[in-house]
Amino acid sequence: MHIVIIAGGTGSRLWPVSREAQPKPFIRMEDGYSLLQKTYLRGLAAVDVESVTTVTNRDLFFRTEDDYRELSPSEPLHYILEPFGRNTAPAVAAAALELQQRYGDEALMMVLPADHLIQDEAAFAQATASAAMAAAEGQLVTFGIRPTHAETGFGYIEVGEDSHVTYGQAMRVERFVEKPEIEIAEQYLAGGRHLWNAGMFCFRVGTLLEELTTYASELLSGVKGALDSAEASEIDGHSVTRLCAKTFGTVVDDSIDYVLMEKSSRVAVVPCELGWSDIGSWLAMAELTAPDQFGNRVTGKAELENTQNCYIRSDRRLIATVGIQDLVIVDTPDALLVAHRDQSQDVKNIVQRLKVQGGDLHQHHVTVHRPWGTYTVLEEGERFKMKRIVVKPGASLSLQMHHHRSEHWIVVSGTAKVVNGENDILLRTNESTYIPSGNKHRLENPGIIPLVMIEVQSGEYLGEDDIVRFEDSYGRC
Structure with missing residues (x-):
């Protein structure tokens, strides 16, 4: 089995904890794990996994890597990085095409949203085993959750009239139903033949691509073009595919349910009771x-x-x-x-409304994650801003320059290797340096513990867009 984790969306209904730069999959639950981490671990516990592919926004790549790194993964990790969201159909298609290239048509893929919660993992493993058997036989398999109440916020899956719903066993799908009015939802609950659509899937790669060719050929062709023009690289032993914005922008923005599952005659559902929640509010x-x-x-x-x-x-x-x-x-x-x-x-x-008004409250927290670490705005006012900066061991900021602000760096703990104009400086605890506006500069942590420092900015403009990058380890020039 190959796990495909879809980590998209912003989770705007969970603001102010969920923000665009740190959306719902990164919310930490009471056990200390993020929803993304719990999805990853759940997939590994349910089946014998050969690889994990994560499809996410390119701006969230390093945040995603940080979450996975905490878990010390042993299986190959693949990343498909989207320049912007295009819903689930292009994401699933891109993952299937890459899996076909690496592992062939017979590979099985299980698609899991990164922002759902499942509390009964034993039942999930049982449902996954049933889904895998049906997928291996050529079915497009989805997971249906037993309704516990009349819910108008979910789509429904209706099983055939001749079917008695058996939990844990793949069954024929009669049709998919959009989010119903409350009266209809109550009828579904009483009738016993409708299940909540959980947005999880299991496919044989070859079957999925055959059906996409039949029902969504234009979308599949667009995704192939985006992959052909993508940048591929290896980072820390994991493969990364960065989709080209120009090419990916031509791909249809739609869900896998609408473009395929609602149209194909090869669809099955595994009814299950998993302690499932999409945590939608x-x-x-x-x-x-x-x-x-x-x-x-x-x-x-x-x-x-x-x-x-x-x-x-x-x-x-x-x-x-x-x-x-x-x-x-x-x-x-x-x-x-x-x-x-x-x-x-x-x-x-x-x-x-916050987006329309401008500012950062819809996008960032006070602590902002960057590929090299984090910064936290401690205080700001007219012509000044103070930050607490934490740089990971071995990481470095870009070689950069600011037009409108100067900076004063004070090391709190750790060791800082600094480029300041023509000078290379090594700073230890309680040592500092002043960087005038217009000076090229870079901050690096050469040590084995996090570097913590205070940055004091002053100038007539202190926006984050006043950065000119000359060199960068993370491809942001």
């Missing part, structure tokens, strides 16, 4: 935390007085509430969300 996230006697669910530190049926999440500060009910409260260092439980899906509207 803060209300769904709240359900993962046990309530207290008043129906409150708390992650982090909180003091509650006369509070009922609330979800409260705070990673740092204490949240104190008095005399409230039915609210969602999510606190981060730079943004606080307060929403009624019944309107938690509408958080995405706030994110859209």
